[in-house]
Amino acid sequence: MYDTPFLERNIVTQEVKISARDCQVHYGDNHAIKDVNVDIEDKTVTAFIGPSGCGKSTFLRCLNRMNDTIDICRVEGRITLDGEDIYDPKVDPVQLRAKVGMVFQKPNPFPKSIYDNVAYGPKIHGLARSKAELDEIVEKALRRGAIWDEVKDRLTAPGTGLSGGQQQRLCIARAVATEPEVLLMDEPCSALDPIATAQVEELIDELREQYSVVIVTHSMQQAARVSQKTAFFHMGSLVEFGETGQIFTNPRDPRTESYITGRIG
């Protein structure tokens, strides 16, 4: 996958999963996200790139309402998942987050066993009726997280005892265990070494078959490697959004060009 030239990629436009219209985010007096309009497609990896502090992580956290936990954060505009407004007062964020899973920048397994880490989500959502069913869900999630072979003999060992890369794949397995429809990843590889990064990237490419994946990354190479769509954020605005190949080879906006050629950021 790493050697595929951009222009030869087979681009298939999928149906829109998440759509944001005139999205504004304020942190207190700070206008962090300005007028963002974006359509995130199903079964596609969408990368958010941009310099530090440009708002890409903030916008990502809007997509599953993780910003609700920050008191001073205020979100305006309309963000829909399958056409339903996720900021509708009738929406329970807990239900939303079960549909839109999230993987964080720093691997953050619970200080519990590997099994419990993965089983926690299905347990609280009541996805398993029996222990056997739960075992099955855990195994499936760990296999999808590409970590099953490494941990199958020590499921009772603490998740915090794994290496950084394994922890991050465990967190991905934990996120997919609740059968989400969208997977948000906030710089999932920034704390990992190149080998672990390669494993996670490979995993992201596999996950694309079932989920809509949104990944925030600082590494433009990573965005180029794993994503089909790329959004470039700068100073809180979405500067350019399009096919990854087009963004990296033929950016329309001068700011995008400056960033990907290393002149800003």
Added chain:
Amino acid sequence: MTDAAKTPTARGAKGVSLLAPDAHTRKRNAAEARFRIYGLVAVGIGLFFLVALLSSIVMNGIGAFQQTGYRLQIELREDVLDKTGTRDIENIKKVKTFAYAQLIRAAMLREIEKAGIDTPLAQAKVTGFSSDLDPMMSDGARAHLRDLVLADPGLIGQTIELRLLASSRVDGYLKGRVSRDSIARDKNLDTVHLDLVDALRSVGVVNTAFNPAFILGSDASDARPEQAGMGVAILGSLFMMLVVLVLSLPIGVASSIYLEEFAPKNRFTDLIEVNISNLAAVPSIVFGILGLAVFIQFMHLPQSAPLVGGLVLTLMTLPTIIIATRASLQSVPPSIRDAALGVGASKMQAVFHHVLPLAMPGILTGTIIGLAQALGETAPLLLIGMVGYIASNYPDGVASGFLDPNSAMPAQIFEWAKRADPAFYERAWGGIIILLVVLLSMNFIAILLRRRFERRW
């Protein structure tokens, strides 16, 4: 720094050897060495005072755990205790302790005779009524004997071997607190008594042995310090600690979880936070007078009751527990909360499934430290009258529950320290040892719990 500014090229110049430290480095190293010495001196002073404190407590107080007594063969004569011979408990109850004193005197005279001791105190032995011997015995001895007979009237007519308490002055003589010089001005005891004690000691009738009554027994009047014990006060403290634990742990933990995890951050919650921190610094006597005004004068709860003491100490402990709990909740990394919310847990599930278990060691440590603080608190107890004088144990005594008058360990120590007789002074130090042992074991439990819960991390 000034050196470097003056000769900017000196250190950077070629040819300066690394083997010889320059002036600046020497100065820096000397400052560091000086600081280490200050630190060691400070730690040394601290350790010295700790050792001095502990050794003086132990040296002064260890005597309270030992008590002098006489081993006597007491003939429980039927003609004295039960003249009718019917063993009717009502008749036996009519016999006062005065009669029992005769039996003890007689037993003592027999021991003197058996050992062949020549003492002027035994001159009246023919009658067996030599009250000259009485100052050697504890006033409690005859009462103790009477209780024994009342509990089992079948003993009447038998001769039983019994250990009876010596008076506090004889006890002090054996422990070195009372000397022949100091006794000169004492009306209660003469040197002839001390001669007799020495002689009895050499034949093994008098000895000093471990005194469980000091730990289990109740307080005693001014006249008989040899009988006084901490038992009732320990019970009172235990009742209070139960009240404090049951009230302050749930209230403290629940309010800190709410404030830390759920409450909106606004001026009102800021105000509450500041006030909680201020409450922790309020002098304990203020809580005492508050308890007096609210619980006793307004709510008419009984005075001297462990329930009221526990309520007052709860007020005092709450800020400590809340501050400790909030600190340990804050120390749980936010990534754990994110992780739980990210897989679709509700706020409450995130807190109770993940944050609280991780904060548990800190919460428990804070709670136990708060309890230990409450256990050693004296001032508020004085104001609500938790200095009850209870001279008999449960079930005979009144200290049986949360609403009965009681005392507490620190209040009991304070009471003893106040009394004139130096024998009580020794008991006050002994009480401090018991209090310290209880406090240290509580801290030890805190450490154990901490270890136990931290292993899950």
